[in-house]
Amino acid sequence: MRIFRIAMAQMNATVGDLEGNVRAIVKWIKEAKKAKADLIAFPELAVTGYPPEDLLLMPRFLELNRRALDEVVSHCRAIAAVVGYVGQGASSESKLKEPITVPAARYEVHNAAAVIADQRLVTSYYKRYLPNYGVFDESRYFCPGRGIPVIVLNGTTVGVNICEDIWLPEGPHRAQAAAGAEVIVNINASPFHLAKGRFREQMLATRARDNGVIVTYTNMVGGQDELVFDGNSLILDQAGEVLVRGKAFEEDLLVVDLDVAAVGRSRIPHARKRWLGQAKTRTERIVVSGAYTPRRGAPILPGGARVLEPLEEVYSALVLGVRDYVRKNRFRRVLIGLSGGVDSSLTAAIAVDALGGKNVLGVLMPSPHTSRESREDATELARRLRIETRTIPITRIFKAYLQSLSEVFQGRRPDATEENIQARIRGNLMMALSNKFGYLVLTTGNKSEMSVGYATLYGDMAGGFAVIKDVPKTMVYELARLRNRGGAAAVIPKRVLDKAPSAELKPDQRDEDSLPPYPLLDPILQAHVEEDRSLDEIVRMGFDRETVSKVITMVDRSEYKRRQAPIGIKITHRAFGKDRRMPITNQYRNV
């Protein structure tokens, strides 16, 4: 039994924090050395954090990234490492002859995986397939690589590649397998969205089986602005069976013994053998001679982490997203406006799970339209979550606005204007508390509201981070129920889940006065916003034409609001923000 001992560091890197990231990388390398690993793999762009966006256009940043890698290299004695960083300069194979996207950077910049052994940078693999869709902008920064190295390390043949590369059947793993690779080391910064984990695992199993190789998938973990990387690193054997799973939404170090001798004995059907044989792309074989000989103990084959249910995954993503946004932006405490509704209740529960109750302050800002029940529910929620509250009624301020505007508004009837004034008074109060005490304001709007514009710009939309911005209202209820089941006792009062949603900005207001009921609204929104379906298609799904037309129009007309909304955590296939880039000036009416 020939064994290759691999360590995978599922790391929470921070964008721009080169020193902090290197410190973390070095710490993991030391642990992996103690565990006698042959090689340790780190996520894509572990040195810079992902995505560094336009930092990549700054020559000084690229230089410091390279120096940070040198620091990592100096710590790789008696262990090999694969580390994501930003590579620069063309190898002889990366000269491009065909017309492709021209990057803005003055230098040829690559999304690179450093292969390090014996305190030496052996080679750099440059990512070949650059995602430039959804939240990704990699063609803005990087040139695609051309070289396909295959590394022979302590007798085991290893193919290194990066993230998107392995999503294509004809990716570099094929040429690497054809050239004899037994283990594919694929490093990733793959952000979470609902159901992605399952696709990812199916795809990796297929790649392993198709190519008859062990696939190791090392993912980033942690929150970065709109994105949450979910970890869930994987190792699959040559038959596509999962050997081990990394933790979900937590840092983790996996050390596993791979039976590479078995790879050579794997039976690949003839047709697939021919397909592999046709992967004629020239690979570059690099032998790392035995400059170190790690001693081995007993085989290591940990059981690995539990697979979360989809709703648990979403909740975990929201908690980690909040924790990391707050921590990485050097805040400690947050403010949440508590209305007694389900959105602010869920947001508060998530914040408490992310930061602890003592770092969350609830703010009640009642008006004459606020019901007794809402005040009671907000107070009860705070009591159960053990968070402090402040109460600042808005009536006096609202009256001052109406008086000051009475002359200009003379002869005009009350309308949405007066509702928005109230919401904006609350926004101003929240920001005043934020300015005075240095707390971050978390907003509480859900995806259904953000979609149709049922929210007040600078009012309830005012704040630094929009926790459940990508969570449809119907899922808000599901998550609230999940959270109530999770703890010893339900934290969100039952009445919050049972009563009809209302903005409480005028007497007897109900969301359903302005919007279709959420169980009807949400699937229409999903079809339009996430799936680009046309009016006719949505009607054919079984919805009333007038309703669909009204919903689409509301979505399309609210783009200006969303453009000024705070960022929030992506949990669906398509979130607002970088993920969906619509013009504001847009006369296309798909109705």
Add this chain to the structure above:
Amino acid sequence: MRIFRIAMAQMNATVGDLEGNVRAIVKWIKEAKKAKADLIAFPELAVTGYPPEDLLLMPRFLELNRRALDEVVSHCRAIAAVVGYVGQGASSESKLKEPITVPAARYEVHNAAAVIADQRLVTSYYKRYLPNYGVFDESRYFCPGRGIPVIVLNGTTVGVNICEDIWLPEGPHRAQAAAGAEVIVNINASPFHLAKGRFREQMLATRARDNGVIVTYTNMVGGQDELVFDGNSLILDQAGEVLVRGKAFEEDLLVVDLDVAAVGRSRIPHARKRWLGQAKTRTERIVVSGAYTPRRGAPILPGGARVLEPLEEVYSALVLGVRDYVRKNRFRRVLIGLSGGVDSSLTAAIAVDALGGKNVLGVLMPSPHTSRESREDATELARRLRIETRTIPITRIFKAYLQSLSEVFQGRRPDATEENIQARIRGNLMMALSNKFGYLVLTTGNKSEMSVGYATLYGDMAGGFAVIKDVPKTMVYELARLRNRGGAAAVIPKRVLDKAPSAELKPDQRDEDSLPPYPLLDPILQAHVEEDRSLDEIVRMGFDRETVSKVITMVDRSEYKRRQAPIGIKITHRAFGKDRRMPITNQYRNV
């Protein structure tokens, strides 16, 4: 003398308005037919407007775009046309063998130029070089084309290509010229920034001369969200001399007789001939037989439009940007908060030039910190611009906030919080007027403020369109002086230009209490924000290290504000918004 009569339609398309764009295209075709043109060229993506952004991911939108093109084709009797639209499907030459960016769309989508003759779509040229830097995201949507058609039309050989294609010396024009093209029809949606026109003209002159061809450059005109297309279409002869210029910042139809016989006689140096001869890329020769024979009158060689000075260009871009944002988003009137400062004065002047004085309402919102001079200056400006004003003092509302917050703020000293509350009261009042009367709020912050975060989120930053967001403060003064020279009498009172800038949010406040003087600040900002220079580099330019370090830190820490700012007009090499994509969570400190 063999003559090719070309028409160039410098058109103001609207994103998403397929019907409106087709109506405009058909109108221009009719005019060009009257003028007996052989061919009329329209801008890049004239059918959809540019950039359509994620509309391009909607199958229904692509289908309607194709139908819109069919409508255009049906009008091209007895004239040929080159029309920008979205092409779909691979030609045999556009199958890609090399790894390139994988687009998100399910279909192979192209930025295309339809070549139409005799009511027939003769061929489509697919753009080969897709810009994916700065404000451009073309790799998100399009596959690069591979085919290079050369069209023989009424005896003249024409090479069609699109925008970025011609910015590369080895672009398709080279192969087209080598294959005998006499005229290059290059169609564009090229957004304005300062000094771009000069680079563009130099580049086009070089391409014409290098390849010994006539180059016709048809540009879009008009505002689209952050972008203003400046028109300034050009025709250059085979010696690189400008034959004719389109208007700046206005629609225009140019009809010009090109002496194509002279192209064949042009003397190309031997070295360049060899270089051209090496352009071996296979071109596809398409002969459009003489299905129509336009009769010709006397040769047409108009003198063309005047070249504007750089500052005039900026002013014109701002006026057109405001006019089109307002018009294309179906507003009629705008609101501007008038403080008596230079920013709001300039913004008001631009708005009046864009929309007429009767469509601009000035709002004065004085506080106890507002000086008598500021009130006088704001009133005098409004008088000279002939715009109506409303005055809504904020003192009463401010007192109500302080009272309501007194308990929570007990024991805390006044700080920036109280300044921000005032700014946010003004934001709320402006939005209340906007909601009640349906006017668009224009914000008045300049680029220097936006850079260092010297502005209140939801306060003075509250509004739909930020007119001078990309104009540094020192240039605000230059533009104000330019405007004062332009009219019969100075519209911006002299005292506005002379007094020290102040936010007037506390007693005796001056911008210079918090910021370096603007003539010092602006070049540092330019170096950091627009040129990606490091601290050391900027210090070497002759600035004090501590000042530079402070400025860089202010810029980097204000990203969260800019992310929620209204969009505004790009006029520099690098604007905020789509042009500069920085992470909010970012621990890189280049200081």
